[in-house]
Amino acid sequence: MLTIRLIADPTGFDALALPVRPVEATAPDRGRSTGETDRDEGPLAELPPTALALPEDLLAEATALLPLVEQTGSAGTTHLSVRALRQPSRLLLVGVGAADEAGWRAAGAAIARTTRETSITIAMPADVTPEAVRGLAEGLWLASYRFRLAQATEPAGLTEVLVAVADPAAHEPALELARVTARTTRFARDLINTPSSTKSPQWLADQIVAAAAEHPGLTVSIREPEQLAAEGFGGILAVGNGSATGPRLVELSWHPAGASTHVVLVGKGITFDTGGISIKPREAMKLMRKDMAGAAAIVAATLGAAELRLPVRITALAPLAENMVSGSAFRPGDVIRHYGGLTSETTNSDAEGRLVLADALAYAVERLAPDLLIDIATLTGANAVALGKRHAALYSENDELAEALIGAGRTAGELAWRMPLTNDYVEYLGSDIADLYSAPASGAGSVTAALYLREFTGPLRDRWVHVDMSAPSWAEGNDGPVVKGATGYGVRTLLRWLGDLG
Incomplete structure (x- = not known):
């Protein structure tokens, strides 16, 4: 089964996943149906502050990508960006929706299916809850399940996930439940x-x-x-x-x-x-x-x-x-x-x-x-x-x-x-x-x-x-x-x- 570890300060990661959540429209209503947004009113989604200290240029790049790739932040939506000759070399933007347990479960499943690396680090929000950790881990483990009786060699997939949180010990019980x-x-x-x-x-x-x-x-x-x-x-x-x-x-x-x-x-x-x-x-x-x-x-x-x-x-x-x-x-x-x-x-x-x-x-x-x-x-x-x-x-x-x-x-x-x-x-x-x-x-x-x-x-x-x-x-x-x-x-x-x- 996939290894998932909680860690406060990972270093040297090649692949990084950043959570993205929707931004509600704030401009005056112009006859739109409930829930619609206008692209001219602002970004579709935002990056919440993370527990992991990230370089300003990386955050600026990820923020600039959001409207370009039309990332809505809906649960389970993803965009993978290749960053040649830079670290991390892969940047994955993943939507968490309302950031409840279900949204994080969908995000975990999307990461498991999108990632082509053997290892990825996930920078969790600074205000992450145990429910979010449980949902994320369940999504990762359940979506990475495979049942095969054939002898053909399977391509290498995700084997390790590092989940960056401020206080790993506080979230260990949720991870164990997951x-x-x-x-x-x-x-x-x-x-x-x-x-x-x-x-x-x-x-x-x-x-x-x-x-x-x-x-x-x-x-x-x-x-x-x-x-x-x-x-x-x-x-x-x-x-x-x-x-x-x-x-x-x-x-x-x-x-x-x-x-x-x-x-x-x-x-x-x-x-x-x-x-x-x-x-x-x-x-x-x-x-x-x-x-x-x-x-x-x-x-x-x-x-x-x-x-x-x-x-x-x-x-x-x-x-x-x-x-x-x-x-x-x-x-x-x-x-x-x-x-x-x-x-x-x-x-x-x-x-x-x-x-x-x-x-x-x-x-x-x-x-x-x-x-x-x-x-x-x-x-x-x-x-x-x-x-x-x-x-x-x-x-x-x-x-x-x-x-x-x-x-x-x-x-x-x-x-x-x-x-x-x-x-x-x-x-x-x-x-x-x-x-x-x-x-x-x-x-x-x-x-x-x-x-x-x-x-x-x-x-x-x-x-x-x-x-x-x-x-x-x-x-x-x-x-x-x-x-x-x-x-x-x-x-x-x-x-x-x-x-x-x-």
């Missing part, structure tokens, strides 16, 4: 990006065990098929029956002394999804290695909580299965008995995620009795239809809990939109031969999936949140701290929220 957040998000991305030819339920369970062993205080247990059958986890077993590799239920626990709140996190862990007998078309199947992104998120967040020693008890439940087509695969019309006794008529074997989540939720309620229950899953395509690629769909009956999670995501740079848990659709869940239809053919697919899961939350119904994040779990291209491929969506949100609980 480091843990980025490292755990990158771990989740690695798990999600790994091809399913490698990523069986057993392999994924082994990766979780190995990662947990690096953090004192974490415990992990794995239920294999025989134990799942003995204890009645019918949903997990049904989904995994068609695969040559049997399903697993991983239980990862962080229980610090003195913790007063117990949170259970449940994440869907389908290591590959063919759709089963209700088979997917080829295009819809190509990226189904990402169908365990919910499990990756809750495991990574728990690892991060342990590394940060957060004073919150956390149990992460990752039901892992591969939904394959074979003679032993479950069929549409089968009735499944879940943990705890509720039954589902499986109307669509491509709606398998809710079946494994149902078992895990029911187990959490009956055996773990947490204070709060959160599940996160790449559950429905309807999420993307309703909200596009940037927002997850969030469901809860608890206003305070819903807003806390949405707010944590907004601060962390992961967006969610609260959707209705309307009781008008509950009747669609009614089966003639079982307690529930698993997937009613009634439209509103993300809503009815959430209503189905709610049936397994029992007395925790009013302390439960469901996050449907199929769309934002994968990116088709680079966008700020997000890189093409797995995004690790949910890790940053959960870590912020768990930190706030502590």
